[in-house]
Amino acid sequence: MDSYQVFVGKWKKLTGVDLNLYKEAQMKRRLTSLYDKKGFKDFEAFAAALEKDRALLDETMDRMTINVSEFYRNYQRWEVLDQKILPLLSKNGGTLKIWSAACSTGEEPYTLSMLLSSHPLVKDFQIIATDIDDKVLQSAQKGRYHERSLQEVPDHIKQKYFTKEDSSFYTVKNEVRKHIQFKKHNLLADPYEKQLD
Template structure:
């Protein structure tokens, strides 16, 4: 049975304020069909009605559509490179910095940034801004409780200093939590805050069509101060940085010009 995705996209925009048209079509439709079937619905109109009536089904849908795989210092070698750029390029120029972790998922990335800043005694102008589209995920991020597979890139010293450990749960300490401010934000629909010295948006734009992806990159460019740094994911190299106002510093790190 052919599904009415056009209807569902319009419904999601109207009722959930999610711009599904921006996502890569085949990949998105497979995910929607899978999560729809798990609810017991056989067509998208019935599924939309279920989402409207049942908060649990709505939460499962949002969790499944917005990808939330993460870990501390994800792709550690690349993150180490970013740390060097902050140390050698950004700090000497700006002294006190403002950072945004976009599409932060359960919080491992902004907390990684906080740990990195603390390790190096870097001064931040204000709290790290950490945003995501998903309210449920943001609540989990604010709780700051992680499992062993999510903290595998951290040393024992880091775990002892920055976490309270009980059984197989690792709770981020308040000293780290206090460095991060979590907010809801939609990369497609919402306005972007300004004045950042570094923006981290990793492993997210791979799910968007090229037009939407380039629009996100342009908005991130505008949100950065001149000389600010944009850190992308391991599968998200920008092929037209000059057109978007960036200079390539490394495969995944770009400077606003």
């Protein structure tokens, strides 16, 4: 077995995440660049350090699961959801059950909640927001964002659903949060919620 495969086995024991399910070349590149920066000479030395150092383990987990997000990321997709998909989903009335899978720091489920709250045909809804990474989930639950993440948010939505804290930070209002349940979930291993819209 090569040294990367030994690392993959140790990583699985430490975190429950199977790196063989990700693209090998991309994972190897990210990990090699990280251990180089940290001064380890190979996968074996890196794995030995990860077993002893919780902070290093968390940081490595962070680097491997890219957490980029933004409110109304890819704006046109949200318009399709608003104008085409939500009218269809709302046809039968009832509570819509929506899943934001791999929600990162929360911008996506909060955007969903704002969009659904403002939609004339949506009566009631709940959002399940999941991610594998505890740190991003904690940050999502805080609901506090730098204005950089709000660049795509239309002004009327910004005014209605955010509270401006100081010059550059915004907090999501409770009426947006109350629809969302954040949970840890591994897309590659855990069972899926049923009966989602």
